[in-house]
Amino acid sequence: MPNIFNSRSKQLEGEIENYLDRVTTSGLIFYEGVKAYVRGNKTKFEKNFKDITALESEADEIRRNIKHTLYTFMLIPESRGDVLGLLETLDDIVDICEKVIEQFSIETPDIPDFLKNDFIELAELSSKAVDEVVKGARAFFREISMVSNYVNKVHFYEQEADDTEENLKRMAFHRKDITSFSHKVHMRYFAEKIAAVSDVSEQVAERLAVYAIKRRI
Amino acid sequence: MLKILFFLSSGLFLGWSLGANDAANIFGTAVATKMLKFYTAAIICSIFIVFGAVVSGAGASHTIGQLGSINQLGGAFIVALAAAVTVLWMTKAGLPVSTSQAIVGAIIGWNFYSKTPTSISVLSKIVGTWVFSPILAAIFAIILFYFVKKIIDSSKIHLLRLDSYTRIGLIIVGAFGAYSLGANNIGNVMGVFISSSPFKDISFAGIIRLSSVQQLFLLGSIAIGVGVFLYSKRVMMTVGSGIFKLSPVTALIVVLASSLSLFIFASQSLHDFLVFLRLPPIPLVPVSSSQAVVGAVMGISLAKGGRNINFKKLGQISIGWIATPVASALLAYIALFFMQNVFMQNVIN
Numbered sequence: 434m435p436n437i438f439n440s441r442s443k444q445l446e447g448e449i450e451n452y453l454d455r456v457t458t459s460g461l462i463f464y465e466g467v468k469a470y471v472r473g474n475k476t477k478f479e480k481n482f483k484d485i486t487a488l489e490s491e492a493d494e495i496r497r498n499i500k501h502t503l504y505t506f507m508l509i510p511e512s513r514g515d516v517l518g519l520l521e522t523l524d525d526i527v528d529i530c531e532k533v534i535e536q537f538s539i540e541t542p543d544i545p546d547f548l549k550n551d552f553i554e555l556a557e558l559s560s561k562a563v564d565e566v567v568k569g570a571r572a573f574f575r576e577i578s579m580v581s582n583y584v585n586k587v588h589f590y591e592q593e594a595d596d597t598e599e600n601l602k603r604m605a606f607h608r609k610d611i612t613s614f615s616h617k618v619h620m621r622y623f624a625e626k627i628a629a630v631s632d633v634s635e636q637v638a639e640r641l642a643v644y645a646i647k648r649r650i
Numbered sequence: 651m652l653k654i655l656f657f658l659s660s661g662l663f664l665g666w667s668l669g670a671n672d673a674a675n676i677f678g679t680a681v682a683t684k685m686l687k688f689y690t691a692a693i694i695c696s697i698f699i700v701f702g703a704v705v706s707g708a709g710a711s712h713t714i715g716q717l718g719s720i721n722q723l724g725g726a727f728i729v730a731l732a733a734a735v736t737v738l739w740m741t742k743a744g745l746p747v748s749t750s751q752a753i754v755g756a757i758i759g760w761n762f763y764s765k766t767p768t769s770i771s772v773l774s775k776i777v778g779t780w781v782f783s784p785i786l787a788a789i790f791a792i793i794l795f796y797f798v799k800k801i802i803d804s805s806k807i808h809l810l811r812l813d814s815y816t817r818i819g820l821i822i823v824g825a826f827g828a829y830s831l832g833a834n835n836i837g838n839v840m841g842v843f844i845s846s847s848p849f850k851d852i853s854f855a856g857i858i859r860l861s862s863v864q865q866l867f868l869l870g871s872i873a874i875g876v877g878v879f880l881y882s883k884r885v886m887m888t889v890g891s892g893i894f895k896l897s898p899v900t901a902l903i904v905v906l907a908s909s910l911s912l913f914i915f916a917s918q919s920l921h922d923f924l925v926f927l928r929l930p931p932i933p934l935v936p937v938s939s940s941q942a943v944v945g946a947v948m949g950i951s952l953a954k955g956g957r958n959i960n961f962k963k964l965g966q967i968s969i970g971w972i973a974t975p976v977a978s979a980l981l982a983y984i985a986l987f988f989m990q991n992v993f994m995q996n997v998i999n
Binding site: 442507509511573 | 683684803807808810813
């Protein structure tokens, strides 16, 4: 019996690690995608878009497998709900990363030069928030005392992203370089979309903090 | 034979109720949190209760025998019945009742009825142990809590692997808990029948010898096992998800701490070892597993900083130390009178 438990546990541990790797990668591709688009590197952007779409489907598939294994073999009955809750909210991060890149691909926004750096910085901060929240999720599984450290970092990056987003929107609306109102609104829309990645990361971090308290013995 | 079985029935009933109630102290959280299936828990629990009772039940039973040597089967029947009815009443009243306290009260009732003097030194030894056992369980729980926390924090063990180790731990510790329960509590169920035991020593092919007392204990522990199988599931669900909500890891600590407390008050070998080391021996006394569990849970609350200590539950335990034996003694005294004078059965020699 212990061997069966252990091999199944090890397999599932591997799947969870796999899933978390996918979430980290989605944050990285998201950042690279935005950067490529803003800098006008179309080929690289299209590759990033293709990669993130494939990654999103893979992540969904892995998450479904984990859910199935956890319920079929009655593993971690006490924290099963929390683990699935965590994986599902992490999935929201992958989804939004993919959606933002997709929106860039569909709407092809015209980014003026004076906003380019801010867009790239905003994407970088959001991507860092994703990275830290995934580190927090790993700590939830292995080193519960470290979770709050990562949660704090997510809060920090989310706040920084908020500031950059606000700055970006102010510039879009106050500078005379953008003449049409629709263009200003379009810039605001994309700033909000990119910042939403850090917002979702923060929501996951909030949950993570609660789950970590529950898991302390 | 039928008459003997009838007289033993009250002890078997007491055993059944012990199995129904006390198995939950060992496997309650494991079953309620779905870490173990009920039937896995019930099988392990029953086997190890029988094992503990037959192998190591003599020590604590001997102390019960010292309190009052009930020399008529009819008297033993009434004493066990009075204890069983008291346990049933107190359980219905929602108090953390102890079979040990009920049987001690009933024996004192018999002592009064038969005008046999009750040994104050034995009685004080028993009562002292009742108070000490939850405290000892709390101390064990605090030590184990810090130990386990340190291991978990430093080993960076994955949640899933911790889960599978906890399951294995719950099985092993549960088996130890069942063994300790059988060893410590069989005296409550069958102790009063020892002096009037109707059985003769038997031997199986000259290899396994069962004394008359061991046969009594075997019968009693089977009754406990039946109680575990037929009735403990409901109690397990209440203990596991109702009064004390424990995580599987804390449940493991609680079961181990309370089992150690029970084991210490039942182990003849430990007793002899301490005597050999010229240390004061630990008295072998049946104690309450429910109260040991409450003690262990309190210990964990203290280790976590003293929050959520259920003072009401502590008060109920203290009341139980007095109320249970008094109620049981009164009931035994009245029932002995009826048995002797209305049903014309000898209750004293």
